[in-house]
Amino acid sequence: MTISIIGTVGVPAGYGGFETLAQNLVEYNSASGNGAEVCVYCSAKAFPERPDHYRTARLRYIRLDANGPQSIAYDALSLFDAVRRGDHRVLLLGVSGALALPLVRLISRTRIVTNIDGIEWKREKWKGLAKTVLRASEWAAVRFSHIVIADNQAIADYVTEAYARPCKVIPYGGDHTLDAAPDPTAVAELPENYALALCRIEPENNVAMILEAFAGLDTPLVFVGNWDKSDYGRDLKARYMGHSTITIHDPVYEPRGLRAIRDRASMYVHGHSAGGTNPSLVEMMHFGVPVLAHGCSFNRHSTEGKARYFESAAELAEQLRNLDIEDADRIGADMLEIAQRKYTWDQIGKAYFELLDHA
Structure with missing residues (x-):
């Protein structure tokens, strides 16, 4: 055949x-x-x-x-x-x-x-x-x-x-992301622990919403994306580039660099509100960290309703403030179990x- x-x-x-x-x-x-x-x-x-x-x-x-x-x-x-x-x-x-x-x-x-x-x-x-x-x-x-x-x-x-x-x-x-050995040079200038967001810089991925939420918090955010691809991305990059706790990072496609950046993340923030089972979400679930995802039906199905969800900057900020260590560990364990069972x-x-x- x-x-x-x-x-x-x-x-x-x-x-x-x-x-x-x-x-x-x-x-x-x-x-x-x-x-x-x-x-x-x-x-x-x-x-x-x-x-x-x-x-x-x-x-x-x-x-x-x-x-x-x-x-x-x-x-x-x-x-x-x-x-x-x-x-x-x-x-x-x-x-x-x-x-x-x-x-x-x-x-x-x-x-x-x-x-x-x-x-x-x-x-x-x-x-x-x-x-x-x-x-x-x-x-x-x-x-x-x-x-x-x-x-x-x-x-x-x-x-x-x-x-x-x-x-x-x-x-x-998503388990192919674990195959590459991490490249330590990729995280040499990044904080020790941070929330990670990684996506194409497009409005439907709610990039502005995520940045707005983190701008009022002490939690470090590393946001990886193709910022220079559009006026939308360039405007956001110019607005948040100098923020004390937000790192605007250029896109990373090399597997070893991506592995290192994901390894160091303490949580993952997923803003996609269109599409279906998004590759970057199921890939990150294999790292066993808590996921905060946009509350659309696609993300809820992918995470079996066991992540934390938001639909506004205020809601995301509130979820971050209320996420204690016990909840974070439980959500991370749930994400890993789902990933190994399904993805x-x-x-x-x-x-x-x-x-x-x-x-």
């Missing part, structure tokens, strides 16, 4: 949840002796050297960007190429290329399994035509895929309610390949 993974920049993974998923599926297939031939579609623009294989997976290259305006064409061309080659299964990650699925279904017998990611069209950053296209792509993905995957029960509930279709829930793994790549890989085998 030939399985093509479509919708990512490619492997080996750089920064990105779907890339990490694709890489770990390849590694699971290699280690398990599953017997499937896995092919991963990659952006030629992101891989100047373009090897033919990664582990036991074959790599195929499309000469377009995997993200941004070209993503729709990138995914669509990948789909048609997989169909032309007679691949038995396609795992489509995201809905960018889903508008091509009606034709794919018409001309081929390839079985399509789609992970629809979050409810992308509801994100604040999308307006007008972009929002319309994303909503149509979601509809096409749900309507024309043989199997639909959600990474969070709240998204599966949405799919069932909005489209009257069943939806399989398979989350992300390991061996479990995720097994679930995906069992689903693909019977698609």
